[in-house]
């Protein structure tokens with residue numbers, strides 16, 4: 001899953017991004033409201049963690065602009081202020097939840113899980129299921145009827161994307177956007193390599209699930 005952190009306190013932003021990455025998310029970071037809005041408008045994120053007090057454009061303006069453009073990505077507002085008005089304004093502007101600074105990371109992770117779970121992608125126990133094929137977020141393993149195989153981070157992220165969009169063709173561009181980000185110079189060949197690793201791993205646990213190639217377009221899980 002792909003998250004965006006918009007926070008101008010560089011140390012906090014980088015620490016958050018580090019923690020989220022360790023929890024298997026791919027993360028982009030913006031240090032001001034304008035860059036934050038630019039990123040958020042792409043609509044590729046599964047959740048946005050948005051500070052309110054930001055240079056350039058404050059978090060509430062970013063949020064209003066985003067909702068005006070019909071981007072409905074779940075937004076978790078961070079606020080240093082505990083005033084009730086800020087929270088009300090935030091929720092009125094279309095925030096889904098808020099967290100008052102300082103917060104403990106466990107709580108942030110729980111909120112992010114809850115917000116992304118609304119899309120029905122991850123079950124309560126951290127597992128995703130596709131016709132009995134299970135992807136376990138906690139162990140980074142793929143399992144079929146008691147057989148397990150460990151995945152690398154990129155393999156995990158690709159499989160997560162495929163299971164979240166079952167039986168749909170996922171274009172290669174979308175996989176790159178979601179997992180490597182816009183500015184990356186990942187080649188389509190790189191994805192093919194990861195897909196071939198995943199196919200071998202599916203075979204190794206005898207899972208009757210296939211990653212099909214839609215020639216020239218992308219992949220689908222069948």
Ligand code: CA
Pocket residue numbers: 007008009051052053054
């Ligand atoms: Ca701030």
